[in-house]
Amino acid sequence: MTELTTLIQRTRAAAISLAKLPSAVKNNALEAIASALEQQSAKILAANQEDVAAAIANQLPNSLIARLKLDANKLKGMIAGVRDVMRLDDPIGDRQIHRELDHGLVLERLSCPLGVIGVIFEARPDAVTQIAALGIKSGNGVVLKGGSEAVHSCEAIAAVMREALASCPNLDADLDVDRGAQVSPDVVQLLTTRAETIAILQMDKLIDLIIPRGSNQFVRYIQANTNIPVLGHADGVCHLYVDQAADLEQAVAIAVDSKTQYPAACNTIETLLVHQAIAPEFLPLVAQALQSKAVALRGCDLTCKILNKTIDIAAATESDWSTEYCDLILAIKIVDSAASAIAHITTYGSKHTEAIVTQNQAIADLFMSDIDAAGVYHNCSTRFADGFRYGFGAEVGISTNKMPPRGPVGLEGLVTYKYRLVGNGHIVADYTGANAKAFTHQDL
Amino acid sequence: MTELTTLIQRTRAAAISLAKLPSAVKNNALEAIASALEQQSAKILAANQEDVAAAIANQLPNSLIARLKLDANKLKGMIAGVRDVMRLDDPIGDRQIHRELDHGLVLERLSCPLGVIGVIFEARPDAVTQIAALGIKSGNGVVLKGGSEAVHSCEAIAAVMREALASCPNLDADLDVDRGAQVSPDVVQLLTTRAETIAILQMDKLIDLIIPRGSNQFVRYIQANTNIPVLGHADGVCHLYVDQAADLEQAVAIAVDSKTQYPAACNTIETLLVHQAIAPEFLPLVAQALQSKAVALRGCDLTCKILNKTIDIAAATESDWSTEYCDLILAIKIVDSAASAIAHITTYGSKHTEAIVTQNQAIADLFMSDIDAAGVYHNCSTRFADGFRYGFGAEVGISTNKMPPRGPVGLEGLVTYKYRLVGNGHIVADYTGANAKAFTHQDL
Numbered sequence: 001m002t003e004l005t006t007l008i009q010r011t012r013a014a015a016i017s018l019a020k021l022p023s024a025v026k027n028n029a030l031e032a033i034a035s036a037l038e039q040q041s042a043k044i045l046a047a048n049q050e051d052v053a054a055a056i057a058n059q060l061p062n063s064l065i066a067r068l069k070l071d072a073n074k075l076k077g078m079i080a081g082v083r084d085v086m087r088l089d090d091p092i093g094d095r096q097i098h099r100e101l102d103h104g105l106v107l108e109r110l111s112c113p114l115g116v117i118g119v120i121f122e123a124r125p126d127a128v129t130q131i132a133a134l135g136i137k138s139g140n141g142v143v144l145k146g147g148s149e150a151v152h153s154c155e156a157i158a159a160v161m162r163e164a165l166a167s168c169p170n171l172d173a174d175l176d177v178d179r180g181a182q183v184s185p186d187v188v189q190l191l192t193t194r195a196e197t198i199a200i201l202q203m204d205k206l207i208d209l210i211i212p213r214g215s216n217q218f219v220r221y222i223q224a225n226t227n228i229p230v231l232g233h234a235d236g237v238c239h240l241y242v243d244q245a246a247d248l249e250q251a252v253a254i255a256v257d258s259k260t261q262y263p264a265a266c267n268t269i270e271t272l273l274v275h276q277a278i279a280p281e282f283l284p285l286v287a288q289a290l291q292s293k294a295v296a297l298r299g300c301d302l303t304c305k306i307l308n309k310t311i312d313i314a315a316a317t318e319s320d321w322s323t324e325y326c327d328l329i330l331a332i333k334i335v336d337s338a339a340s341a342i343a344h345i346t347t348y349g350s351k352h353t354e355a356i357v358t359q360n361q362a363i364a365d366l367f368m369s370d371i372d373a374a375g376v377y378h379n380c381s382t383r384f385a386d387g388f389r390y391g392f393g394a395e396v397g398i399s400t401n402k403m404p405p406r407g408p409v410g411l412e413g414l415v416t417y418k419y420r421l422v423g424n425g426h427i428v429a430d431y432t433g434a435n436a437k438a439f440t441h442q443d444l
Numbered sequence: 445m446t447e448l449t450t451l452i453q454r455t456r457a458a459a460i461s462l463a464k465l466p467s468a469v470k471n472n473a474l475e476a477i478a479s480a481l482e483q484q485s486a487k488i489l490a491a492n493q494e495d496v497a498a499a500i501a502n503q504l505p506n507s508l509i510a511r512l513k514l515d516a517n518k519l520k521g522m523i524a525g526v527r528d529v530m531r532l533d534d535p536i537g538d539r540q541i542h543r544e545l546d547h548g549l550v551l552e553r554l555s556c557p558l559g560v561i562g563v564i565f566e567a568r569p570d571a572v573t574q575i576a577a578l579g580i581k582s583g584n585g586v587v588l589k590g591g592s593e594a595v596h597s598c599e600a601i602a603a604v605m606r607e608a609l610a611s612c613p614n615l616d617a618d619l620d621v622d623r624g625a626q627v628s629p630d631v632v633q634l635l636t637t638r639a640e641t642i643a644i645l646q647m648d649k650l651i652d653l654i655i656p657r658g659s660n661q662f663v664r665y666i667q668a669n670t671n672i673p674v675l676g677h678a679d680g681v682c683h684l685y686v687d688q689a690a691d692l693e694q695a696v697a698i699a700v701d702s703k704t705q706y707p708a709a710c711n712t713i714e715t716l717l718v719h720q721a722i723a724p725e726f727l728p729l730v731a732q733a734l735q736s737k738a739v740a741l742r743g744c745d746l747t748c749k750i751l752n753k754t755i756d757i758a759a760a761t762e763s764d765w766s767t768e769y770c771d772l773i774l775a776i777k778i779v780d781s782a783a784s785a786i787a788h789i790t791t792y793g794s795k796h797t798e799a800i801v802t803q804n805q806a807i808a809d810l811f812m813s814d815i816d817a818a819g820v821y822h823n824c825s826t827r828f829a830d831g832f833r834y835g836f837g838a839e840v841g842i843s844t845n846k847m848p849p850r851g852p853v854g855l856e857g858l859v860t861y862k863y864r865l866v867g868n869g870h871i872v873a874d875y876t877g878a879n880a881k882a883f884t885h886q887d888l
Contacts, residue, residue, distance in 0.1 A: 020813050099835055105824060107834060114846055115816065208846045229847050250869035257871035368864055369464050372559065380549060380867030389875070390551060390863070391543055391885035402558055402652045403673050404848065407863045419834070419851045420812055423824030425694035427701035431833070441835035 004199055007189060008143060008206045012116050014186035015141030019113045021181055023090040026136055029168050029183035030086040033136075036164035037079045037129065037157070045070055047156035048125060055149050063264075068123045068150055078129045085133040088393045091411045092139045097419075100442045102431075105423040111415050113139035114208040118200050120145045120222065121213040125153035131211075132161055132188045134394055138414040143200060143207065145191040158190035201226035209414070211397050216324060231413055233400035235350035236266030237324050238382045241341040241367065242282060243358035244275040250379060251357040252286050257381040258355065260293040264326045266398060267353050267375075267385040271321060271331045273341045279334045280306055287311045287332075295328045302334040321348045338363045342370050349373060351400045353385040353407075374400060374407030448643055451633060452587060452650045456560050458630035459585030463557045465625055467534040470580055473612050473627035474530040477580075480608035481523045481573065481601070489514055491600035492569060499593050507708075512567045512594055522573045529577040532837045535855045536583045541863075544886045546875075549867040555859050557583035558652040562644050564589045564666065565657040569597035575655075576605055576632045578838055582858040587644060587651065589635040602634035645670040653858070655841050660768060675857055677844035679794035680710030681768050682826045685785040685811065686726060687802035688719040694823060695801040696730050701825040702799065704737040708770045710842060711797050711819075711829040715765060715775045717785045723778045724750055731755045731776075739772045746778040765792045782807045786814050793817060795844045797829040797851075818844060818851030 387395025
């Protein structure tokens with residue numbers, strides 16, 4: 001057995017104990033982590049400066065350095081995030097079914113942790129505290145692997161968190177909690193090498209869920225190389241369809257927001273679909289608004305014909321319809337009906353978030369029922385597709401899987417359930433054959 | 445595009461229409477199917493006789509012929525099953541979240557069908573009606589592939605069902621339903637060749653879920669050869685642990701039921717774990733009871749030592765602990781503690797259903813929290829792990845996946861959800877920056 005396997009098994013054992021701890025103990029551990037992060041801020045910022053200096057020396061992109069860099073304010077935000085998770089409802093022990101199958105034979109379905117979750121992310125050191133907090137709150141062990149650019153930052157943060165757990169003060173004596181039962185530091189493990197990442201993808205007996213956060217290519221690599229369930233999405237090819245019956249001013253504002261509010265986000269639109277009847281009026285308006293935000297446009301033939309006297313626009317090619325630009329680029333296509341818009345989205349969309357602007361309720365209903373996506377939006381920006389904006393208090397990822405959990409996923413994505421059946425010697429033979437007893441099936 | 449792809453696309457299109465139909469229309473279609481099956485009973489039984497005659501001529505196993513053979517009574521049961529599904533609550537359109545994010549910006553999470561479900565099963569022709577009924581009720585298209593032994597039966601049943609849908613009478617005029625909106629016969633497709641089965645495993649754009657019903661080897665083949673989510677289980681290596689504090693008489697009855705009530709079922713136990721303190725007293729009792737039901741025993745060294753003066757028992761080898769016998773064979777192992785029993789189950793179990801017999805509540809609690817399985821049972825038979833016994837009214841399969849749906853899965857396994865967000869020109873830019881609006885996050 002390798003050293004890594006032993007390490008993950010320790011996390012698994014710690015997670016089994018964690019699963020049984022009451023909310024008060026888990027919250028106490030989170031408060032200890034938050035306090036320790038406050039007290040050790042200087043140490044964390046110093047480690048981060050090492051990473052940033054190396055990134056600058058290695059001429060890494062500015063956008064990466066911006067995500068990597070911590071300052072006192074960002075660290076405060078991370079600590080506030082840990083306390084936010086503390087205040088969320090405990091997702092464990094929720095009784096979803098409570099049913100008498102027969103006298104003295106009682107079935108319960110109770111939410112329980114998944115076990116151990118592997119989270120693989122890129123440069124952001126703030127992910128370490130967020131994921132660890134979500135893991136502890138939901139009773140799961142977490143194995144973290146950050147980007148190599150952030151290794152000193154991640155190591156410093158993980159060390160502070162593990163020390164905080166190791167020396168976590170006991171709860172007040174008036175809380176009815178076993179003083180010996182504390183959150184083990186082993187519930188949080190940090191990996192630092194790429195070889196370890198690749199190795200854990202094979203540990204389907206020890207790790208229950210992988211959450212990859214990063215580029216499409218990175219997520220696709222993970223999905224293709226593990227039997228462990230993966231929560232996340234590779235592509236975010238989202239569309240906005242501006243219908244014949246749209247309020248055009250509203251449509252312009254929603255198009256600009258959906259494209260430019262954060263171009264690298266997965267819920268940003270990549271293609272704008274426009275009904276032909278309003279294209280001559282709408283396209284110049286939206287094109288001007290987008291260009292004033294530095295968006296480069298690529299249009300279908302008809303779009304280019306309408307726009308190219310006044311606006312700089314390139315011809316879109318087939319590959320544009322399936323590209324997630326992650327940049328200030330937008331493809332535009334004219335369609336002859338809502339049905340054509342739906343057909344285009346069905347062909348090229350990634351089942352993430354799809355929006356329509358229209359004042360026609362019947363067309364909106366058609367769009368929202370026939371589009372197969374985690375989110376279907378009417379008269380609002382696709383950028384709302386986010387766990388915090390949905391009011392989940394935290395987001396563990398956005399899933400484009402068809403099976404639940406789907407869309408922005410809060411703590412429920414880290415939780416499964418167990419059926420517990422308690423009897424008093426009950427056997428199935430009594431419920432079959434000529435003198436079969438009947439089940440009562442009474443919900444309690 | 446192949447003929448098969450065109451066929452599945454027709455089913456997909458039919459499923460999109462089906463997804464929008466109200467319960468009354470779906471139930472009307474199910475009643476039409478039930479009536480047609482009654483009227484065409486003779487035709488179905490004649491087709492089945494062809495299959496049975498061929499199976500006898502080909503010297504197929506008696507157990508297979510028993511599953512294959514239909515008679516008037518079995519057919520009545522199948523028809524009653526269709527009407528049972530009709531009476532289940534409609535799982536579609538359930539509003540799981542209804543929340544104002546801000547004034548005029550309302551989020552809903554609504555249950556919706558998965559889309560198209562591929563169900564691949566072995567000899568049983570009764571699966572055709574059951575799965576088609578569950579598919580229609582849950583708004584999904586179903587692509588069915590039965591065992592080649594049952595091809596005439598399946599074809600006859602599918603033809604009757606599709607004709608019933610094609611000529612389904614309209615609903616009473618007083619029901620507020622569009623008379624033109626009916627369930628298309630294309631929602632049910634029957635495939636008949638192995639090549640088609642293999643081909644649909646690659647159609648991850650057209651099929652949303654595969655449900656394989658058959659042998660471990662068959663399910664494992666499916667799991668290894670598709671990117672489509674698979675609902676089901678390969679192994680069912682279930683255990684019964686008889687604790688030091690067990691009521692021995694109860695433990696004998698539960699052991700016999702869990703092993704012999706239906707030996708080929710996935711929820712049947714394969715290994716009996718016995719606490720060493722009670723082994724000398726318990727083992728002779730249970731061994732005698734099991735042998736009177738023709739169960740062959742394989743024991744660990746200590747078990748053989750205790751039993752081999754009085755009882756015929758073979759020595760268990762390492763491979764016995766991970767074998768699903770699907771037969772009247774039981775492995776027995778003596779353990780020194782509940783913790784050892786839990787460790788054994790963690791190593792060899794398949795996360796299906798695990799049971800303990802004990803009068804000690806603390807030991808029961810430990811077992812039920814530390815065992816990672818879809819079902820954890822106390823003082824009752826593992827054979828209760830079943831959707832009908834749980835009161836789900838129908839079972840689409842039993843899942844040993846860690847992520848939900850887990851355990852016996854009813855209609856909810858054929859359902860996912862969509863987020864619908866409706867605004868009035870809402871954009872995310874208004875909720876960020878210096879003058880950011882706040883979300884209200886009020887549940888409605």
